[in-house]
Amino acid sequence: MTILYNLFFLLFITFVFLFLFRVVLIKTGLIFTVKKKWRLFEDCFHVYQLFKVPKFNESMQRNQLYHKVFVYLNSLTSVEDSDFTNLFTGKKPNEILLRLDPNQIIEDDFLGAKILWINEDNNLVLKIRKADKRRVLRPYLQHIHTISDDLDEKKRDLKLYVNVVGHGDDHKGRWRCVPFTHPSTFETIAMESDVKNKVKSDLESFLKAKQYYHRLGRVWKRSYLLYGPSGTGKSSFIAALANFLSYDVYDIDLSKVSDDSDLKLLLLQSTAKSVIVIEDLDRYLSEKSTAVSLSGILNFMDGMLTSSCSEERVMVFTMNGKDHVDQAVLRPGRIDVHIHFPLCDFTAFKTLANSYLGLKDHKLFPQVEEIFQNGSSLSPAEIGELMIANRNSPSRALKSVIHALQTDGDGRGALNIGRRSTENGPRKLSGEMGEGSGVFGKEGANAVKEFKKLYGLLRVKSSRKSQSFDLNGDRKEGG
Numbered sequence: 001m002t003i004l005y006n007l008f009f010l011l012f013i014t015f016v017f018l019f020l021f022r023v024v025l026i027k028t029g030l031i032f033t034v035k036k037k038w039r040l041f042e043d044c045f046h047v048y049q050l051f052k053v054p055k056f057n058e059s060m061q062r063n064q065l066y067h068k069v070f071v072y073l074n075s076l077t078s079v080e081d082s083d084f085t086n087l088f089t090g091k092k093p094n095e096i097l098l099r100l101d102p103n104q105i106i107e108d109d110f111l112g113a114k115i116l117w118i119n120e121d122n123n124l125v126l127k128i129r130k131a132d133k134r135r136v137l138r139p140y141l142q143h144i145h146t147i148s149d150d151l152d153e154k155k156r157d158l159k160l161y162v163n164v165v166g167h168g169d170d171h172k173g174r175w176r177c178v179p180f181t182h183p184s185t186f187e188t189i190a191m192e193s194d195v196k197n198k199v200k201s202d203l204e205s206f207l208k209a210k211q212y213y214h215r216l217g218r219v220w221k222r223s224y225l226l227y228g229p230s231g232t233g234k235s236s237f238i239a240a241l242a243n244f245l246s247y248d249v250y251d252i253d254l255s256k257v258s259d260d261s262d263l264k265l266l267l268l269q270s271t272a273k274s275v276i277v278i279e280d281l282d283r284y285l286s287e288k289s290t291a292v293s294l295s296g297i298l299n300f301m302d303g304m305l306t307s308s309c310s311e312e313r314v315m316v317f318t319m320n321g322k323d324h325v326d327q328a329v330l331r332p333g334r335i336d337v338h339i340h341f342p343l344c345d346f347t348a349f350k351t352l353a354n355s356y357l358g359l360k361d362h363k364l365f366p367q368v369e370e371i372f373q374n375g376s377s378l379s380p381a382e383i384g385e386l387m388i389a390n391r392n393s394p395s396r397a398l399k400s401v402i403h404a405l406q407t408d409g410d411g412r413g414a415l416n417i418g419r420r421s422t423e424n425g426p427r428k429l430s431g432e433m434g435e436g437s438g439v440f441g442k443e444g445a446n447a448v449k450e451f452k453k454l455y456g457l458l459r460v461k462s463s464r465k466s467q468s469f470d471l472n473g474d475r476k477e478g479g
């Protein structure tokens, strides 16, 4: 019995000791020293090979590989975790950049191999185990190329192109370009986070699907329809989308397009990695005589032009409502994703109150919620404007929102943010989801469900007419 007792006591003491030892190791940072010593010990059993990437070549020209490796290394989390590194301000406000320090050593992992980089004067030196070199070096350098190209792409300044009226046969230079600096991001837009996440992952899977689209012989493009009343964030969403993708924006004003072939030329003159936008398409299509025909627009939406369209493009069309739009315009393939932009509801209101007034909660919120439950006919733009005008007094801002909601916006006085009542028709609280259409948005939780249900049917009877496309399905195939 005594032996058993002693054994148990010994086990307990060992456990306590190990626990305390672990705490001391972690809390004091001793663990890093132990790891370092262990690595040095381990290194004694390995042969390393060094590769130097000089900043300049023999003719003192810049070595592009040096730039790429530098960009890549500065993006690694190990820079952040290293013992020391440099901090600089970036181009954007509040941006802080991490930069390698001379003689800093950075560790990276690739395909299970440990790789070290040493930042010497005007050289970056790669240190790799000889045993790993043959297997890892080439794909690793390829990986650096790809990542640094992506990072460079993300850093460049975006441009907004607008089309101007052409003169005679001179179609050259029809696009006019200005810097695109719209600050909108998916985070600043008040809409269901589920919808935002779906759009983001849809875009990401689209970007990865180049080979897939090519194999199918399809133009590598993705088309979005944003529809909903005025002031619900459609244009802001386009800006957010362009910022998310770091793509230039080509905003096509159809009233400045002379005919179908002119429209084709505009598309041909756009560059890859761009968002092509046509706003208020429903209004244009409903006009009696237009310079561009319906078939011209359909061909444009198909992007069936030349090989120059084989590079990725995202097309975005906006409409106030799609009820009266020709079904051919909305069919899958022409429009891949339908996103509904509803009038403001309580969830959107809370997002706006948080971003415009810094309010997470307020004693007037329950009252606002109650009014929203009875319905509302104000857009996020209208509510946002009321908040901006009263931003110094959150209570006053909320009271004015309540008043505007109760009076259906009529009491907004000087702050009458023109509703395009003639364009939108009478405002509807429930959206205008067409029959059987697949929609992302707040048109009731049913919208997404319906969308999935519909695609369920679509997968079975893939040949039948329908108006939507399922992101999940595409992701599986494309990824």
Ligand SMILES: Nc1ncnc2c1ncn2[C@@H]1O[C@H](COP(=O)(O)OP(=O)(O)OP(=O)(O)O)[C@@H](O)[C@H]1O
Residues within 6 Å of the ligand: 188, 189, 190, 191, 229, 230, 231, 232, 233, 234, 235, 236, 237, 341, 348, 379, 380, 381, 382, 384
């Ligand atoms: N959902 C939203 N979240 C945050 N801000 C919004 C939202 N909707 C509108 N706004 C704000 O309202 C203003 C107008 O929005 P926007 O131009 O994007 O609306 P729209 O749907 O394009 O309207 P229209 O159909 O009249 O062109 C913008 O300043 C934007 O910041």
Ligand SMILES: [Mg+2]
Residues within 6 Å of the ligand: 234, 235, 236, 279
């Ligand atoms: Mg707009």
